Amino acid sequence: MSTTASVYLDYNATTPLDPDVLTAITDTLRDAWGNPSSSYTQGKKAKVIINESRQNMASMIGAKPSDIIFTSGGTEGNNWILDTAVKCFHDDQNAENHRKQLPHFITSNLEHDSVKLVLEHMVSAGIAECTVVAASKLSGRVEVEDVLRAVRPNTIMVTVMLANNETGVIQPVSKICSRVRSLKRHPGETPKILLHTDAAQAIGKVKVDVSDIPVDYLTIVGHKFYAPRVGAIYVRDLDKGTPLYPLLFGGGQERNFRPGTENAGMIAGLGKAAELVVRNLDAFEKHLKEVRDYLEEELVREFGDMIHINGKFKTSERLPNTCNFSFKGQGLEGHKVLNKAEHVQASVGAACHSQNRASPILLAIGIPEDIARNALRFSVGRETSKNDIDIAVRDLKKCHDELSKESN
Structure with a gap:
């Protein structure tokens, strides 16, 4: 400067x-302006760019391209994942008492409003229960044992951010996930506790690899790593049954999970930003x-x-x-x-x-x-x-x- x-x-x-990101956006808007679902040249170009961007996003976090779904940004992604957990809870036919219970979430008192306020709304509307685990005043972190103590028979999801946006303190998400996954679930309990992290602040600054962080869901926000204001969610093994319930219904884009004509220019920028992270x-x-x-x-x-x-x-x-x-x-x-x-x-x-x-x-x-x-x-x-x-x-x-x- x-x-x-x-x-x-x-x-x-x-x-x-980033200048390379801006170039990718403008090139796409100029040369690949067609509808990605169309069969003519500009549409095919757009589809290729979207696929390349999905691959770049997957490479950035050690995932499979099929596990990446593009979104408008972090707020949509977090809302979508929390909504999915509620629907998953009510769709589970194996827990006999679910019709009499509400889904229970565990989160921290460090979360971004796009998690915090969603859960507060769910609680006030009688949609869900939530335990807010306090971060330790000795470490600035959410401690693993405190999360485990909060688990209930009706716990459906643990959501803890990967790094705090104000203090920068990195949370022990990997350890939390590993310990929660090791818990034995009993008849009448949720058969699986879903695991989510909002990785908005960590992407592009520190290594984020889903082979080391065993979450089911991860939120990616473009404008935190020199990309435009769009984003993506990662869903582990989406093609093998990890639940994801659409918020929208329409033309079938993003494999029916997020319909609507793809924003190819912004997706191109997101993919280029991910490529830069992989390289640098x-x-x-x-x-x-x-x-x-x-x-x-x-x-x-x-x-x-x-x-x-x-x-x-x-x-x-x-x-x-x-x-x-x-x-x-x-x-x-x-x-x-x-x-x-x-x-x-x-x-x-x-x-x-x-x-x-x-x-x-x-x-x-x-x-x-x-x-x-x-x-x-x-x-x-x-x-x-x-x-x-x-x-x-x-x-x-x-x-x-x-x-x-x-x-x-």
Whole structure:
């Protein structure tokens, strides 16, 4: 980034389109504009591109192409998977008591609203039951044993995000899944507990491989890894019976699971972004961590004990690009700092949350409210440089000094 321009540090909220992704989109819209279900040239080209993109998406997470279904984005994917679990519960004819019970979900208090609010709606509407497992204040993670203690005879799904968007703390999803899969189910209980993770924040930053993470469902969000605002879901062995119930009905596209004429241009961009992750993930991860670590070193050097880095636990891993921190003191709320900043473009946390209250995520992992209210989330990207960080820290210093004077 130019030293005279703003410094964008909100890559966890959204990423720009990679130039190769933009080229793939425009080329497809120009040359493969036909209906992918048609037999003429432009339609056939579109179909080929969609198939190639599906392969790239599968390669990115170690899956089979037949297990990938394209969606409009993460919110649709999460809603769809949770809805499938409810329908699966009621379709099970082997559990005698299901007609008298509601499906039971287990989730965490760290989830994105596209999981959290769906489950809250289901509970309030009398559609489902839900146990919200609290993350440990010692690790910022959902602990495996706490999940296991929440399992009931009518538990149908465990859904825990792969990495938190505000703190970057990586959740032990693989261990949770392995332990839940090992549970013996008894007559009258759900025969299988379905497993889901929202991998929106992890894709493109750390390795995500479904051979290592034994979930049944995984949500992918394009605009978190330099792709357009579309996405996909992974369904393990979809062609062998893992349940997926359509939300929509229509022309039969996506093998009748998600009908509607495919958005070939955006799918092409998604596939190209996945291809870039497959080719370059190690380099991406190394760069992100190097710049993020430099950011934290500079914050500590400049502000010393006036700064508190939130969610940095010795026992937990974080995404390599994410730093959540707070200035200590009155009048230093995160939104006030950002309002004064001349160069920094960042956020106080999740883009869909109010800026005027303490983050529920930070409170959930034990950050005191006065510290949480002052939080800022800086998330670096592939093009972020150490020079950008220097500009950002100088900008923060100016904001901090001005606000401190105003509050005295």
